[in-house]
Amino acid sequence: MSGPDLTTALGELTLANPVMVAAGCAGTGRELEPFLDLSGLGAMVTRSVTLDPRAGGPPPRAVETPSGLLSDPGLQGNGLQGFLATELPWLAQRQVRTVVSIAGRNLGEWAELARRVGLSPGVAGVEVNLAWPPGSAACRDSYQAGKVLGAVRRDMPRGVPVLAKIAPDVHHVVDVARAVVKAGADVVVVGHGLPGLALDRETLRPALGSGSGALSGPSVHAVALNCLWEVHEALPEVHLVGGGGVRSGFDALAMLAAGARAVQVGTTVLRDPGAPGRIVSELRQELDRRNIASVAESIGHAHRPEGEPR
């Protein structure tokens, strides 16, 4: 089919299109399979894999807020061994471009996760969840984030791209992005939720079982877009992925134009499990309508003065 070229280069990876599903929003993949051609995604990011099995946090783990979702699921999962034995092979069998999100509690765990995930077949890349453990400053503190990335990079086999997922923190996002790149990240994902709180209408106490949580969805889109913009402005050579409230092809294009090379769809998938496929086709139309020949051409478009060639 003719039309815009949707391929995009991310570190050493080439994705068929720039639409990824964000960590934790595609479950194990099985949950979305009835609604979505997983192998047609740019990539799927797995829920964060921890070294040991985890029961997750106390419910309620998510509540609706205006144009958003406040959540703290607490990384429930089968642990690394369970993931490698059952979840990863299922994705590999279906030829899903799989980026494995990892979450360690200390540098030893980060290193072990990096080594064992990196050596597994069917891993297109590894995303470092710097928002873990809760309360750790790694996603918004450049020193901590750099230390984690250093540990992961050192133990990651060559050729496996490392994506560092940082928070769209207005004060520190550029510093943290710089630090993770210096420590060896190939790609920076600006995409965690923002700290948030919701109170229960009856009890007037925190609505989430764990207290506060991460705010995601369309309510954070403009914040995430601005962070992406600032990081691209400061570090134009760094490969970026944008996440935060993407629910349409235009939202995806906006992230590309602000400097991202790919986008992650998260909360939207929980409302609309078929959304990633729809967003890919909407993005194609958005590019077409503007006579933009490729995703590559749209990247950073918003930074270029009007009239300047792409």
Added chain:
Amino acid sequence: MTPAARGPVQVQGEVLSNKRAGAYQHLTLVAPGVAERFRPGSLVAVAVGGDLSDRMLRRSFPIYRARATGTYRSTVEVVFPVTEPGDSWLGGLGPGAAVDVVGPLGRPYALPKEPVSCTLAGHAHASAPLFSLAERLRERGCAVHMVLGAVDERGLFGALEAKRAAKTVVVATEDGSVGMRGPVGQVLPGLLARTGSDVVYAAGPAAMLHDVAAAAERHGAWSQTALDAGNVCATGACQSCVVPVVGEDGVSRMVRACAEGPVFRGDRVRWADLGTVPEDTWGASRPEEER
């Protein structure tokens, strides 16, 4: 049926009718593909507020009735109280309005292989899925008995329909305004003693299900309880609506009420521990391990 025809579908549905049923809203949707895959106990999840909605989550409901071959092809019906703006939006839709529908979702009621005696216990609007279930049970030659409860007369759902659906019908209200006085869990033991049921099917709030499961166990019956644990995505992807359930191996795990449920064996759910992650759950962290 091919394997592909078993999983859930996401379809653009349409409101066929939307009317009041006592204290509740009774919504019928044309949703091709959902009824064909429906089994009693499964859920349907609808997006609320339209394309410009600021409501990020679907509302999920147990299916009241599903018809795969009606005049309007494939329809599903749900019954719900209007308690928040999302419900109110749904309740206000007129015939022909478009609704994005996902379903059927979740694990349905398990049906007995033998024509045994069954008692179905429901509270308020949550009783809705029991009527489809009763139909399937009768088709299998099961004797069906029903107990329907609510806080008061106005809160009852399906008391008239129950007379057609079941051999014995007991109505109970907590204020005694109609039928027996007391919650379902309190009148159930008497009914079980009379009917000698082998299986109890239940739908309602957690406290009621807890009582029903306990009554069934004392009577020596199996229980199948449909639990609403506040589904978030309803497909299982987000792992939010978790409840502690004891597995065949005796190990407790946090499982999703939308995917491994909503129907659980009543004797497997750790009712007293709902809303928590018990310390002995598989993968539960001891506080000192964190940070």
